[in-house]
Amino acid sequence: MALPYFMRTRPVVHPLLLAFGLLICAKDENFAAKPQPQNTKAAASPAASAPASSPARPTTKPVVDQTAQVIIFGYHRFVDNVRHPDTEITPAAFEAQMKELKDRGITVIGMQDLLAWKRGEKSVPPRCAIITLDDGWKSQYEVAWPILKKFGYTHTMFIYTEGVQGGHFGGGQAITWEQLAEMRDAGVDIQGHTATHQDLRKPYDKVAKKRLSPPEYEQWLQNEVAGSKQLLEQRLGVRVNCFAVPYGFYNQHVKDVARNAGYEAMFTVYGQPITYNAPLDSLGRYLIEANKPKVFEDAVKMISTSSGGGGQPVAEVATTNLSTSPADGETVRTALPLIKANLSAIGPADPGSVQLRVSGLGLVPATYDPKTGTVAYQVTQKLREKTCTVILSVKSGGKKIEAHWTFGIDETGAAASKPLSPTPTPKK
Ligand SMILES: [Zn+2]
Secondary structure (H helix, E strand, O other): OOOOOOOOOOOOOOOHHHHHHHHHHHHOOHHHHOOOHHHHHHOOOHHHHHOOOOOOOOOOOOOOOOOOOEEEEEOEOOOOOOOOOOEOOOOOHHHHHHHHHHHHOOOOOOOOHHHHOOOOOOOOOOEEEEEEEEEEEEHHHHHHHHHHHHHHOOOOOEEEEOOOOOOOOOOOOEEOOOHHHHHOOOOEEEEOOOOOOOOOOOOEEEEOOOOOOOOHHHHHHHHHHHHHHHHHHHHOOOOHHHHHHHHHHOHHHHHHHHHHOOOEEEEEOOOOOOOOOOOOEEOOOEOOOOOOHHHHHHHHHHHHHHOOOOOOEEEEHHHHHHEEEEOOOOOEEEHHHHHHOOHHHHHOOOOOOOEEEEEOEEOOOOOOEEOOOOOEEEOOOOOOEEEEEEEEEEEOOEEEEEEEEEEEEEEOOOOOOHHHHHHHHOOO
């Protein structure tokens, strides 16, 4: 069950006003308990074409692929001679992992893409990874970033503000504010990881070496969670909406404080594939360490074998190349659609390898005509959900290829029959 923090997109507001507004919202239990996936139905609702009186809500929403999966990796230091295998990795091992993502057809996306997907605003490719670098080490700027750029990957930096050079923990190996600004300018996502990187559940300030009274603890926690966010935002002119909890240690109170501070998502260190409905207040990351190479392997296998490929690399093909019907993002007026795709663009399919899966139905007996390259299936029992995902897999020259697309179903035709509403077009 997802517990979304904030379902609306926020215009730019003064951080204090924002925090105050969110504080009120967060105390409203109805708001907090509202189920998330309603967003996807907006396109079919009659209200969808209402004038833009509330700028916070887009008037139409694309139908997003709810079957995608995202794995998030966390790294710390990049060194040639590993002395602390729990936080270090060699540049060569890191580069090999980045290459493996590419080879396995796992798309590296940005953190904001993940959040937009979970808000129901856009689709992400079926299998994705996000690269996050923790704690602000200089080697992230000097070693990891050039490797990431080589692959064209974007990434997220989780920074604790006292760990930046000049801060209480910012020694010679720490990243500088100037380096962070340069990364920001290049599109790197910079997010929060507290002020002093301590266990937020404990009323003890290691920096001040002081046990904290309950009011002192609240003030300290506020500074760790909200104060550090504000500092990052003001120092770098960015919007910080993600919070990585140090060591993955948190409790409900820490979560509440983070939500009230305006974070949209919270990250732990318990890696797992992120699904569309995964709760935003505890998104698991895989922390990759030199002495546990299996963690990376297991993570990529978790999502690359989920299609039944048995660990075999799967190439994704864009549905626009397959002239699918219904098109990706389209809304149709029947719950008994004819589903079609044309495989000519990918070359000859191995006989008998064509498989078509439809959400709610599973594997269906689709026909494949090798002459025209057409795969077709006429749905014979009404699709019950308002969105339908199709997964087409095929082998061509021994290589497995997959395409995913999603369409909406609106039998009333309320969305399509509005005189001024344009013909739905595929969105990607
Ligand atoms: Zn950390």
